[in-house]
Amino acid sequence: MRTLLINVLVFTFNICFLATLVHGSNNHERKSYIVYMGELQAGAQITSLIQSHNNLLSSAIGDQKLARESKIHSYGKSFNGFAAKLLPDEVKRLSDEHGVISVFPSTRRQLHTTRSWDFLGLSETTKKRNLSTESNIIVGVLDSGIWMDCPSFSDEGYGPAPAKWRGQCVKGANFTGCNKYFSMVYQPDIAAPGIDILAAYSKQTTITGYPMDKRRAVFNIISGTSMACPHVAAAAAYVKSFHPDWSPAAIKSALMTTAIPMKIKDETAELGSGAGQIDPTKALNPGLVYDLSLSSYIRFLCKEGYNSTNISLLVGGKKRYRCSDFKPAQGADGLNYPTMHLQLKNPNSTISAVFHRTVTHVGYQSSVYKANVVSPEGLSVKVYPSSLQFSHQQQKHSFKVTVKGGSMANETSILSALLKWKDSHDHSVKSYILVYKGGLMF
Incomplete structure (x- = not known):
C-alpha cells in the first residue's frame, strides 16, 4: 500500500513538473501579436508612426536590438498599429500603455x-x-x-483587335462624377x-x-x-x-439581382457589401432586368436639380438637353434601379416612400413572377401589382413599392428589406430595400 502511495505521489509530481515545464516554455516563447492603436489621425505620417511603434516596442521589451528583431510590420494605411513577436509579460505591458486599444494574437487564415x-x-x-x-x-x-x-x-497570344476599334478612347453617356447621384444610390452596388x-x-x-x-x-x-x-x-x-445587345444598365442589373448574399454580422453590412458577391454564370440568365436609357438618366438628373448646362457636360456632345422636354421622374428616387433606398432627413422622421420600377423580361419562356417580401418588424413593404405575367422576351411591366413605418429607434440606424420576384423556372430576382438615417457615412 505504501509503495502504491509513493508511486502515485511520484506520478503526480511528474505530471505537475511536466505542466510547469510546459507552462514555463510558453512564457519564454515569442508569438506573433497585433497591437491595435485605433484609427489613423488626420495627416499622420508613416515615418512618425513607425518611429512611435518602435519606441513603444523598445520600452515594452527593454532592449532596442531585440525590439527591432521582434518587429514584424507597422500598419499605417487603414489603421494605426503594428505586429510583433512578443512574450506574455510584454503583451501585458503593451496592453497597459496609453494609446493601445488592444493586443491580440495574430492568427493564420486558411486561403x-x-x-x-x-x-x-x-x-x-x-x-x-x-x-x-x-x-x-x-x-x-x-x-x-x-x-x-x-x-x-x-497582347501576346491574342488575335487582332475588333474591326470596330479605332485606336482611341470610346466615350459615352456614362456618369462618373456626379456626387449627388451617389448619395441616392446604393454604394457599393456589388461585392x-x-x-x-x-x-x-x-x-x-x-x-x-x-x-x-x-x-x-x-x-x-x-x-x-x-x-x-x-x-x-x-x-x-x-x-x-x-x-451583346444588352445595355450597361441591364448587365449591371443582372449582376446585382443574381448576386450571392454575404453573411456579415455588422449592422451596416448592406452598405459595405452591396447586393452581394457576383455570380457571373447566374447573371447570364437573370430572368428580369431593370434597364435604363439615356432619357432615364436625364429625367433623374432633372429631378435632382441639375440644369441644362450641367446635364450637357455630364452626357457629352454638343446637344443641349432641357428638363422641360422630358417627363418628370417618378417616385422617391426617380431612377429605375435594382435596389431601393430612402435616407431619412431627420432621425425622428416617420418612414414613407414610394418607388416606381419597370422590369424587362429577358428569359426564354413565358413566365409569371410573384412578389415575395421579407421585411423587419416596424417596416411595411407592399408591392402593386404583386404578380407580373410575361409572354415574350423584351416585354416590360411596371410596378410600385410602398414603404411605410414609424420613426426608427435611437439605437437603430438601418432597416433592410428584400423583394424577390420568383417564377416557376428557378428565377429569383432580388432587390434590396434600405432605409437609413441621414448622416450615416458609407
Missing part, C-alpha cells in the same frame, strides 16, 4: 482559393463561353494607377474578391509605399476596391459576350 475565378464559380476550363462574340468585345479601363509597361497589358489579390503594380512606387522601402516590382499582393473592380468589369464583359 479560400488561390484563383479568384474559381472562387466565383467561373473556372478557366468553363464550357460556358461564347468565343465568337468574345473576340469582338472592347473593354475600356479607367484607372489613374495604370503602368502601361506591366506584363498584364501584353467581388478584393483581399490579397496578386495584381499588376506600378514601378512608380515601392512595394509597401513606405519611404525606407526601395523595392519595386510589376506585381504585388494588394487589397482594396481597385482589386475588386476588375473582377466585376470582367464579369460584365462575360455577360456581354452572351448578350
Whole structure:
C-alpha cells in the first residue's frame, strides 16, 4: 500500500513538473501579436508612426536590438498599429500603455482559393463561353494607377483587335462624377474578391509605399476596391459576350439581382457589401432586368436639380438637353434601379416612400413572377401589382413599392428589406430595400 502511495505521489509530481515545464516554455516563447492603436489621425505620417511603434516596442521589451528583431510590420494605411513577436509579460505591458486599444494574437487564415475565378464559380476550363462574340468585345479601363509597361497589358497570344476599334478612347453617356447621384444610390452596388489579390503594380512606387522601402516590382499582393473592380468589369464583359445587345444598365442589373448574399454580422453590412458577391454564370440568365436609357438618366438628373448646362457636360456632345422636354421622374428616387433606398432627413422622421420600377423580361419562356417580401418588424413593404405575367422576351411591366413605418429607434440606424420576384423556372430576382438615417457615412 505504501509503495502504491509513493508511486502515485511520484506520478503526480511528474505530471505537475511536466505542466510547469510546459507552462514555463510558453512564457519564454515569442508569438506573433497585433497591437491595435485605433484609427489613423488626420495627416499622420508613416515615418512618425513607425518611429512611435518602435519606441513603444523598445520600452515594452527593454532592449532596442531585440525590439527591432521582434518587429514584424507597422500598419499605417487603414489603421494605426503594428505586429510583433512578443512574450506574455510584454503583451501585458503593451496592453497597459496609453494609446493601445488592444493586443491580440495574430492568427493564420486558411486561403479560400488561390484563383479568384474559381472562387466565383467561373473556372478557366468553363464550357460556358461564347468565343465568337468574345473576340469582338472592347473593354475600356479607367484607372489613374495604370503602368502601361506591366506584363498584364501584353497582347501576346491574342488575335487582332475588333474591326470596330479605332485606336482611341470610346466615350459615352456614362456618369462618373456626379456626387449627388451617389448619395441616392446604393454604394457599393456589388461585392467581388478584393483581399490579397496578386495584381499588376506600378514601378512608380515601392512595394509597401513606405519611404525606407526601395523595392519595386510589376506585381504585388494588394487589397482594396481597385482589386475588386476588375473582377466585376470582367464579369460584365462575360455577360456581354452572351448578350451583346444588352445595355450597361441591364448587365449591371443582372449582376446585382443574381448576386450571392454575404453573411456579415455588422449592422451596416448592406452598405459595405452591396447586393452581394457576383455570380457571373447566374447573371447570364437573370430572368428580369431593370434597364435604363439615356432619357432615364436625364429625367433623374432633372429631378435632382441639375440644369441644362450641367446635364450637357455630364452626357457629352454638343446637344443641349432641357428638363422641360422630358417627363418628370417618378417616385422617391426617380431612377429605375435594382435596389431601393430612402435616407431619412431627420432621425425622428416617420418612414414613407414610394418607388416606381419597370422590369424587362429577358428569359426564354413565358413566365409569371410573384412578389415575395421579407421585411423587419416596424417596416411595411407592399408591392402593386404583386404578380407580373410575361409572354415574350423584351416585354416590360411596371410596378410600385410602398414603404411605410414609424420613426426608427435611437439605437437603430438601418432597416433592410428584400423583394424577390420568383417564377416557376428557378428565377429569383432580388432587390434590396434600405432605409437609413441621414448622416450615416458609407
